[in-house]
Amino acid sequence: MRSHEAGVLHADGYGAAPQWLPYPSDVMAMLPQLWATGVDRDHDGVLTVAGVRTTDLAARFGTPAYVMDEQDFRDRARAFRDDFTAPFEQRLAGADVYYAGKAFLCSAVAQWVMEEGLHLDVCSGGELEVARRVGFPGERIGMHGNNKSLAELRAAVEYGVGRIVVDSFTEIDRLVRLADELGVRVPVMVRVTVGVEAHTHEFIATAHEDQKFGFSLAGGAAEAAALAVLAHPEQLDLRGLHSHIGSQIFEVAGFEVAARRLVGLHVRIATEHGHLMPEMDLGGGYGMSYTSQHHPLTPAELGDQLAGVVERELKPLRDAIPDAPLPRVSIEPGRSIVGPSTFTLYEVGTVKAVELDQGATRLYVSVDGGMSDNVRTALYEADYSCLMAGRWSAAEPAVARVVGKHCESGDIVVMDEYLPADVAPGDLIAVPGTGAYCRALSSQYNHTPRPPVIAARDGVARVIVRRETIDDILALDVP
Numbered sequence: 001m002r003s004h005e006a007g008v009l010h011a012d013g014y015g016a017a018p019q020w021l022p023y024p025s026d027v028m029a030m031l032p033q034l035w036a037t038g039v040d041r042d043h044d045g046v047l048t049v050a051g052v053r054t055t056d057l058a059a060r061f062g063t064p065a066y067v068m069d070e071q072d073f074r075d076r077a078r079a080f081r082d083d084f085t086a087p088f089e090q091r092l093a094g095a096d097v098y099y100a101g102k103a104f105l106c107s108a109v110a111q112w113v114m115e116e117g118l119h120l121d122v123c124s125g126g127e128l129e130v131a132r133r134v135g136f137p138g139e140r141i142g143m144h145g146n147n148k149s150l151a152e153l154r155a156a157v158e159y160g161v162g163r164i165v166v167d168s169f170t171e172i173d174r175l176v177r178l179a180d181e182l183g184v185r186v187p188v189m190v191r192v193t194v195g196v197e198a199h200t201h202e203f204i205a206t207a208h209e210d211q212k213f214g215f216s217l218a219g220g221a222a223e224a225a226a227l228a229v230l231a232h233p234e235q236l237d238l239r240g241l242h243s244h245i246g247s248q249i250f251e252v253a254g255f256e257v258a259a260r261r262l263v264g265l266h267v268r269i270a271t272e273h274g275h276l277m278p279e280m281d282l283g284g285g286y287g288m289s290y291t292s293q294h295h296p297l298t299p300a301e302l303g304d305q306l307a308g309v310v311e312r313e314l315k316p317l318r319d320a321i322p323d324a325p326l327p328r329v330s331i332e333p334g335r336s337i338v339g340p341s342t343f344t345l346y347e348v349g350t351v352k353a354v355e356l357d358q359g360a361t362r363l364y365v366s367v368d369g370g371m372s373d374n375v376r377t378a379l380y381e382a383d384y385s386c387l388m389a390g391r392w393s394a395a396e397p398a399v400a401r402v403v404g405k406h407c408e409s410g411d412i413v414v415m416d417e418y419l420p421a422d423v424a425p426g427d428l429i430a431v432p433g434t435g436a437y438c439r440a441l442s443s444q445y446n447h448t449p450r451p452p453v454i455a456a457r458d459g460v461a462r463v464i465v466r467r468e469t470i471d472d473i474l475a476l477d478v479p
C-alpha cells in the first residue's frame with residue numbers, strides 16, 4: 001500500500017521519483033525509524049554504528065557487509081520479552097516470545113536470543129543444529145515446517161524441543177511412531193489455517209485458504225487433526241493451536257479475526273472433546289520500517305492491543321467453562337526484531353545518469369553486491385531506502401536507483417531514493433533494514449561469495465559470520 005506523503009510536491013526535474021517518496025530537505029539526514037538506535041553520523045559525515053566508523057569497517061572487513069548493531073537487536077528482543085508480554089501477564093495467563101530464526105540465524109544471534117530470555121522458533125534441521133551448537137535449551141524451542149523430514153523430527157524429539165507444530169496427518173503418524181520408538185511423549189501444537197491473509201494495512205478473511213501450510217479450519221481438517229493427536233495420549237501431548245497469518249503487518253485487525261477463529265476451535269475441543277489446551281500461538285509477521293512510509297506499532301502497543309483481542313475473544317471460553325484456566329499465548333516475531341538491527345554497507349563501483357521521458361534523469365548507482373545479498377527487491381518488489389555513508393556531501397538531491405552487479409536487469413537493491421548528486425565510484429552506501437530475510441535468503445548467484453555479518457557493540461566490531469570465499473564455493477565442485 002503506497003500512499004502519497006501529504007504536502008510533499010516534487011521539484012521540477014524529479015519526475016523519476018515515485019509519488020510516495022518525499023523530496024528530502026536534507027539528503028544526508030537520517031530518518032531515525034529506519035536505523036538501528038546505535039547508528040549515527042560523526043563530524044566528518046561518516047556513518048557510525050555503536051561508535052565504529054563505517055569507513056573503518058569497510059577498510060577492515062571489506063564490502064559488501066551486513067553490519068549489525070548488537071545492542072539494538074538485544075533491546076528489541078528485550079522489548080518484546082518485557083513490554084509485549086506485560087499486558088498478558090496482567091490481564092491473562094502470560095505470554096512467551098519465540099524469535100523466528102528463519103529471518104536470520106547464526107550462532108551469535110542464537111546466543112543473544114538465549115541470553116535475552118526469549119524462546120526460539122526453528123523450521124529446519126539446520127536451524128535446530130545452530131540452536132544445539134550454542135546449547136539453547138530444548139524446552140524453549142519450537143519447530144515448524146510443512147514437510148519436516150523424519151530425520152528432522154527425530155533430531156527435534158531427541159533434543160527435547162518444547163513444541164513441534166504439526167502440519168499434516170502424515171507428520172502426526174510419524175511423531176506417534178517416533179514417540180513409541182524413543183519412549184517419550186512429544187509436545188505438539190496444531191497449525192491451523194484460519195482463512196486470514198494479512199499484508200501491511202489490509203487483510204483478507206475467507207473461509208478456505210488455498211495454501212500449503214496447516215490444517216484448514218473451515219473444512220474441518222483442523223479439528224480432525226486435533227482429534228488425531230488426542231487419539232494418541234501416550235505419545236502426543238496436545239499443547240494448543242497455532243496460526244500465522246502473514247508478514248509485514250501493521251494493524252491488529254487480521255489477528256483479531258484469526259484469534260476469534262482459533263478460540264472457537266479451542267473452546268470446541270474443550271467442551272466437546274474434554275481437552276483444555278494450555279497454550280495458543282498467534283504467529284509472527286509484525287511490520288517494520290523500510291521507508292518513510294512504514295509506521296510499525298511498538299512491542300508495548302502490540303502487546304496491549306493483542307492482549308485486548310485475546311481477552312475479548314476468550315469470552316466464549318469463560319462462558320462455556322467459567323473456571324477454565326486461560327491459555328498462555330505465544331507469538332513469533334522475526335523481522336521486527338532483527339530487521340532494523342542491520343544495514344548493508346556497499347561500495348559504489350559505477351554511476352550512470354540515464355535520461356528518462358520529459359527531461360527527467362535517474363542515477364543508476366551500481367554497488368558491489370545486489371540480489372545475491374538482498375533478493376527481496378527483485379522477489380517481492382520490496383522498497384528500501386539508503387544513505388551516503390562515508391562522507392559529507394553538500395550536493396543537491398538526485399533521484400537514484402541502487403543496483404547490483406549481477407547479470408539481471410531486475411537486480412535492484414533500492415528501487416527509488418534520493419542520493420547526493422555527486423555520488424561517485426568509491427563512495428560507501430548504507431541500506432538500512434536488511435537484518436531479516438537478506439542474509440537468510442542470500443545466494444551465490446554468479447559465483448558471488450556471500451558477505452560477512454559484522455556485529456558492533458560498545459565501540460568494538462567483530463565478525464559473527466565470516467565472508468565466504470571463492471574457495472568455499474569451489475570446494476563443492478567435484479572435478
Ligand SMILES: *Cc1c(COP(=O)(O)O)cnc(C)c1O
Nearest residue numbers: 100244247284285332333334335
Ligand atoms: C515466517 C514465520 C514467522 C516470522 O515472521 P516475521 O514476518 O519475520 O515476523 C513466524 N512464524 C511462522 C510460522 C512463520 O512462518
